[in-house]
Amino acid sequence: MIPIAKPYLTQDEAQAAYDTILTGWITQGPKVQEFEEKFATYTGAKYAVAVSNCTTALHLAMIVAGIGEGDEVICPSMSYIATANAIKYVGATPVFAEVQPNTYNLDPDDAEKRITDKTKAILIVHQIGMPADIDAFHELCEKYNLKLIEDAACAVGSSYKGSKIGSHSELVCFSFHPRKVISTGDGGMITTSREDYYQRLKLLRQHGMSVNDRVRHEANKVIFEDHVEIGYNYRLTDIQAAVGIKQLEKLDWIVAERRKIAYAYNEAFKGIDFIQLPAEEEEYLSNFQSYSIYLKESCPLDRNIIMQELLDKGIASRRGIMNSHRESAYKKLYSNLVLPVSEDLQDNSVILPLFVPMEEKEISSVINTFLSIVVPTFTTT
Incomplete structure (x- = not known):
């Protein structure tokens, strides 16, 4: 796993x-x-x-x-x-x-x-x-x-x-x-x-x-x-x-290593039109505590199906970041609140593995397995 x-x-x-x-x-x-x-x-x-x-x-x-x-x-x-x-x-x-x-x-x-x-x-x-x-x-x-x-x-x-x-x-x-x-x-x-x-x-x-x-x-x-x-x-x-x-x-080294992994993911997924990659604007530097991608409406599979298939193949993932107003502790207090952007991001984002040290074969396995699930014509080179 x-x-x-x-x-x-x-x-x-x-x-x-x-x-x-x-x-x-x-x-x-x-x-x-x-x-x-x-x-x-x-x-x-x-x-x-x-x-x-x-x-x-x-x-x-x-x-x-x-x-x-x-x-x-x-x-x-x-x-x-x-x-x-x-x-x-x-x-x-x-x-x-x-x-x-x-x-x-x-x-x-x-x-x-x-x-x-x-x-x-x-x-x-x-x-x-x-x-x-x-x-x-x-x-x-x-x-x-x-x-x-x-x-x-x-x-x-x-x-x-x-x-x-x-x-x-x-x-x-x-x-x-x-x-x-x-x-x-x-x-x-x-x-x-x-x-x-x-x-x-x-x-x-x-x-x-x-x-x-x-x-x-x-x-x-x-x-x-x-x-x-x-x-x-x-x-x-x-x-x-x-x-x-x-x-x-070790913090600066850890951040540099995490960014290398994020770049590898970005490079692998950048050509797929239904994937929105993490945004990092000029003068903003992320430590990539997590690597989250958004699956657009044109994605051929439901997000939850993708996550289950990843798990079946030995790769953990997580749903998009929670919306507190949808959790049981707050749901009744905010029953009339609608936040369409936040809710859509939660429902259609998936967080992929990212940690240090992450071996090249683990990075490749995540990339290749994810692509084989969401792109039916994908073949490992």
């Missing part, structure tokens, strides 16, 4: 975890701080705060941005459900807007049409690693005095107009889940340019504790902590951070 994805973890990461375990400091300690500092440097952000996963990162971002009960946050429905859930966690309402058909990213024009006097923020998603039009959304937020938050769960290592994702906005949230480009088993990071956000994020992730464990451990006099506000247990472990440091060292 060729899987849809798998993390790239080596002896380096195993040794780093082993060494950290033997130090006796295994949570929210020196390795977490080192990971944060190196991640901030890599992305070009002023600060970085490590947390337990990207969903908790989004939750804390909502809190420090001042979003709460009665507020509305515009976001794509076409995203993993955690995007919308984080808005609900603070009592706000997700307002789902349409995406652009070529990038799967939030459409600035449609987002603007959905702004009301209750709108507090726009939450953009860099879907499957393809950067959204950050500048367009900054302009929109400045025009209407809104907060901009980036869900960069899939976008570590991607770039927008020459700068890494993580450096453009006040709150950018990343994921280190095993399906992502680098992984710590699970985990997340928030980058920010604001010191007040940075300080409060560190408080909130550790129960609002005024003095963290490491400061008390290193102090030469007795220190008593206070819990200055109700916070959360959203900490990352030092074991995970040690793995993350090693992963970060």
Whole structure:
């Protein structure tokens, strides 16, 4: 079976975890701080705060941005459900807007049409690693005095107009889940340019504790902590951070390798008129966290039939990115909502395997098997 994805973890990461375990400091300690500092440097952000996963990162971002009960946050429905859930966690309402058909990213024009006097923020998603039009959304937020938050769960290592994702906005949230480009088993990071956000994020992730464990451990006099506000247990472990440091060292190479695989797919499928390839505009650089193609109406087979035939031949695939408003948790709340572009992309897109390292024979197998299914006259050369 060729899987849809798998993390790239080596002896380096195993040794780093082993060494950290033997130090006796295994949570929210020196390795977490080192990971944060190196991640901030890599992305070009002023600060970085490590947390337990990207969903908790989004939750804390909502809190420090001042979003709460009665507020509305515009976001794509076409995203993993955690995007919308984080808005609900603070009592706000997700307002789902349409995406652009070529990038799967939030459409600035449609987002603007959905702004009301209750709108507090726009939450953009860099879907499957393809950067959204950050500048367009900054302009929109400045025009209407809104907060901009980036869900960069899939976008570590991607770039927008020459700068890494993580450096453009006040709150950018990343994921280190095993399906992502680098992984710590699970985990997340928030980058920010604001010191007040940075300080409060560190408080909130550790129960609002005024003095963290490491400061008390290193102090030469007795220190008593206070819990200055109700916070959360959203900490990352030092074991995970040690793995993350090693992963970060390899990130640019991993992205380059993923892009080679995506180019191989593009080259193989570019001549087929019923396939829409991933779009990557000038000054947008995707890490290709996933490789998704859209099957136009002229495709001879139903998408689900293609996926089943791939599976029968030992190749995993996934449907197009979910629409949160169609999931059971949200369906009743948005029963009258219709997003034709998002829904069509979900129903007619297929995600193909892409991971590092992916051997040439695996890439060829995916390409040849897919083509043999959708192009009856295709023969392997």
